[in-house]
Amino acid sequence: MRYHKPTSFTDASAIAAAAPGTLRFLAGGTDVLVQMRAGMVQPDDLIDLKHIPDVGEIRQTADGGWRIGIAVPGVVLGAHEGLKRDWPGVVEGMNLVGSTQVQGRATLAGNLCNGSPAADSVPGMIAAGARVEVTGPKGSREIAVEQIPAGPGKTNLTKGELISAILLPPRGKNGGDAYLRFIPRTEMDIAVVGCAVNLRLDVDKIIEARVALGAVAPTVILSEAAARAIIGTTLDASALQALTSAAEAGAKPISDKRGTAEFRTEVVGVLARRAAKIAYDRAKGQGK
């Protein structure tokens, strides 16, 4: 295995584009090292991204959004007051990943590019309308987070492409977001179901919403029907009912050892309801 330490995204992309065999990028390594150890993946080339300048930085952009470096670990996100104030749902999703030790290393970009449908930070990013900057052999471009996952363990990035930054939009006024997952214990488990809701209010009425569902399809999905169910409402009982039905209808889960399809379908409705209420309270300035 060749271990590379490029100092720019252009160089990282060039090494990746020229790599003849199995290639992995190394951010926090909490997926890559486990897969190497299990013999699932034996990279011929491993490109450590942590020597590229600014990959550990979180910066507010001119428009009030956020640019998060691809090597920022969960522990740093969780300690960032500005980010927690603007996007608590995104931060709480990432902070659910693994143990204290895993939080010391694991990144948003790694969680996204590992391609798990149960990745805990991905619904929050999608609901927030986050985008990623992708650098490749032809330069860099910006795409929506929901365009990245292609299926379990697969992304739509092409050879030589990698994520060079995570971009969160400006929070703006009267907005709130939240992520919830169901696991059979309180810590250290993989989401059986996850759901993130992001919304904006005009006084009491929801005027914008995005709802993302995790672990109920081959990729995390953005449910437009679930969002439509609450837009224009005050999140009253009938809106919550409509949201539940839309989330259930959007779920296309499998049955496995962690939960049956029926169970997942029911839980996604419950989580959508609860996450929407938290997001609503946060938008009202009443949440934590």
Add this chain to the structure above:
Amino acid sequence: MTKIHVTTTVNGDPAEFLADPRETLLDALRDQLGLTGTKEGCGTGDCGACSVIVDGVLVCSCLMLAAEAEGKTVETIEGMAGEELHPLQRQFIEHAALQCGFCTPGILVAAKALLERNPDPTDTEIRYWLAGNLCRCTGYDKIIRAVQDAAAEMRGAA
């Protein structure tokens, strides 16, 4: 296979070794530097027996390549006691917060990292912080009590 020359600081002392590119920090600590206090339970980030502190951050040394330790400061269980045992170590003995002891170095290192950030944690905060440290013997209660008493002792001393 070409080896990678790694220069780090381990428990305050400079350390140098040649690492296989695939070698983990855990293997380098144990097999190259002879620091066998750091244990391997799972090798996949689940048990915390391999916990060390790298540049002030608690990590699993099984989830980090030795090559990634270049230029970093690593703290292991071997660096915990000075002339005398650390209050955490003493309280673990006092409370019999260990049986086989395999999980203990990792738990001590993790608990030390907690108390540096939060000198007065609640039981719940200790349990969440240590959720990635598995113990097959003690049932955890004694561990929580030992950490609480060490914290109280350290607050008193400060």
